[in-house]
Amino acid sequence: GAGVSQSPSNKVTEKGKDVELRCDPISGHTALYWYRQSLGQGLEFLIYFQGNSAPDKSGLPSDRFSAERTGGSVSTLTIQRTQQEDSAVYLCASSSPGARLYTGELFFGEGSRLTVL
Amino acid sequence: TQLLEQSPQFLSIQEGENLTVYCNSSSVFSSLQWYRQEPGEGPVLLVTVVTGGEVKKLKRLTFQFGDARKDSSLHITAAQPGDTGLYLCAGAGDMRFGAGTRLTVKP
Numbered sequence: 001g002a003g004v005s006q007s008p009s010n011k012v013t014e015k016g017k018d019v020e021l022r023c024d025p026i027s028g029h030t031a032l033y034w035y036r037q038s039l040g041q042g043l044e045f046l047i048y049f050q051g052n053s054a055p056d057k058s059g060l061p062s063d064r065f066s067a068e069r070t071g072g073s074v075s076t077l078t079i080q081r082t083q084q085e086d087s088a089v090y091l092c093a094s095s096s097p098g099a100r101l102y103t104g105e106l107f108f109g110e111g112s113r114l115t116v117l
Numbered sequence: 118t119q120l121l122e123q124s125p126q127f128l129s130i131q132e133g134e135n136l137t138v139y140c141n142s143s144s145v146f147s148s149l150q151w152y153r154q155e156p157g158e159g160p161v162l163l164v165t166v167v168t169g170g171e172v173k174k175l176k177r178l179t180f181q182f183g184d185a186r187k188d189s190s191l192h193i194t195a196a197q198p199g200d201t202g203l204y205l206c207a208g209a210g211d212m213r214f215g216a217g218t219r220l221t222v223k224p
Contacts, residue, residue: 004159033212042123042205042216043160056212091159097210104150104209108159 002026004109006092012115013082021077021112025094032075033093033106034067043091049075050097082116089113121206121215129221133195138218140206141188148209149189151180155202165209196222
């Protein structure tokens with residue numbers, strides 16, 4: 001597709017279960033970002049991937065959170081032993097820093113809404 | 118990390134009113150972006166301001182970048198219900214956003 005695709009769009013899980021959220025960035029975009037947005041709040045930065053560089057994990061709130069980006073494209077955000085406070089919308093964005101006309105624009109998906117019961 | 122503070126946090130106005138929201142930092146930015154997020158969707162870029170003192174207009178929206186490139190404002194003229202959303206600012210190419218201003222325009 002033309003835009004950033006995220007799945008699932010909605011996920012309901014029980015406390016203590018592991019969840020995986022997927023992000024398909026725009027084709028050719030080398031940078032990929034994950035954000036968390038709690039109800040009524042702004043965007044909390046989680047992790048950033050750029051090409052083959054080591055990811056910037058400085059925003060991950062705990063060691064229960066991890067993310068991978070395979071083949072420089074698709075990314076998976078994993079939350080282990082989910083807690084109720086993990087309930088939020090998880091947004092993925094991509095950009096193309098290497099593009100000749102790079103403007104710094106981030107292109108966002110519609111997010112994955114996670115509810116932990 | 119360059120921190121961005123946005124104000125007000127919440128704003129509820131009637132259709133037809135004018136409003137201004139602000140994005141401030143103690144750091145200098147090479148450029149700054151404004152995004153709007155509508156309910157159930159991801160943020161979408163509205164504008165990038167690059168030059169200190171720059172003013173950009175997008176229909177009823179006017180964006181200004183401070184002379185020192187540390188702050189920016191967004192002015193909306195004759196607000197409409199379709200302007201409702203979360204307005205976010207970020208340093209262009211940066212990873213972190215301000216907390217946003219949540220605007221509600223009542224018909």
